[in-house]
Amino acid sequence: MAATIAQVEAGDLTARTGSSGDVGEIGMVAKHLDGFLDEIQDRDRQLRSWNDELNRRVEERTVHLIAARKQIEDTTKQLVLAEKLATLGEISAGIAHEINNPLAVMQGNLEIIRAVLAGRTDDLDLEFRLVDEQIGRISEIVRKLLQFARPAEYAGYEDRQDIAAMISDTLPLVGHLLKRAAVTVMRDDRARREVRINRTELQQVLVNLMVNAIDAMPGGGTLTLRSYDAEGAGGEPGAVIEVQDTGIGMSDNVLARIFDPFFTTKQRDGNGLGLAICQMLISHTGGTLTASSTPDIGSTFVLWLPEAGDDGTRREGHSV
Incomplete structure (x- = not known):
């Protein structure tokens, strides 16, 4: 014992x-x-x-708590962004209105000058053309401001869209840029679901993302356009379009601000509204637009859109 x-x-x-x-x-x-x-x-x-x-x-509960905290953080970011967009929308609408009035006066007076100097403006054709171009440029900026401030008024008719066909129709619009920048296009069309969105708006978003990707590859590279079926955050059916480049990439600080209105890294050519408007257009359809990037490796923009129902409307999913 x-x-x-x-x-x-x-x-x-x-x-x-x-x-x-x-x-x-x-x-x-x-x-x-x-x-x-x-x-x-x-x-x-x-x-x-x-x-x-x-x-x-304890491990399961920890995983659930981490997921819940991330969801709260994401929701908080979305609420903060929505508040910013609402405030900036009101400011932008006021700015656009104030700009439109003197712009109309300038355009009208320019036409009067042309009429008064009819036949005597040959030596001033270049100057008049430059003034016209700049007025047109201001008008385009004002239009974008209004589109950002009042998305409902600029929202087009929504219809069923085949993603592969949309990408094929959009590529020729940036073909000259692709050739000039020596960028190779790779495609992976696996999406079978049709999505519901206005054709012009989706094309506008795709062109913007492609142009940004080309600009990020000044020395050439590969532009990958990938599509596949995927469920949304709430389990609703939809499809994803990825626009990936092998460019200079972005730092975390830049990545965190790319969807902020008026933020731009293009010092001369950008006005900082492109991606903000893209995200607004996609959000209006019930979709999402997100981005990831690694400096010196490249960036990927992920566009998710809800699937169109049998009658052409958005198909509602269920929470999972």
Whole structure:
């Protein structure tokens, strides 16, 4: 019995005296000792099992808490962005209105000058053309401001769109840029679902994303256009279009601001409204537009759109 107890104290819970209990009082005590050791071993086994189960549940709960925290953070970001967009929309509408008035006066007076100087403006044709171009440029900026400020007024008719066909129809619009920048296009068309969105708006978004990708590859590279069926965050059916480049990429600080209105890294040619309007157009259809990037490796823009129902409307999904 002393030897058995020493083994148990050393950590061997399987140690037993082996007494049958029929050799007198000492034998009975040894048998009872073995019974106690059996109970201790069973309790230890149960405690270990409970400990494993507790650890498993803690891990599951931790995963759920991390997911819930990320969802809260994402929702908070969306709310903050929505508030920013609403405020900037009001400001933009006011700015556009204030600009349109003097712009109309300038355009009208320019026409009057042309009429007064009819036949005597040959030497000023270049100057007049430059003024026209700049007025037109301002008008385009004002139009984008209004489109950003009042998306409902600029939203076009939605219809079913085949993603592969849309990409094929859009590529010729940027063909000259692709050739000039020595960019190779790779396609992976796996989407089978049709999506519901206005054709012109989707084309506008795709052109914007492609042009940005080309600009990010000044020394040439590969533009990958990938599409596939995928469910949305709430489990609703839809499809994804990925626009991926092998360009200069973006830092985390730039990536965090690319959808902010008026933020641009193009010092001369950009007005910072392109991606903001793209995200607004996609959000209006119930879709999402996100981006990821690694400096010196490239960027990927992921566009998700809901599937069109049998009658052409958006197909509603269910939460999962």
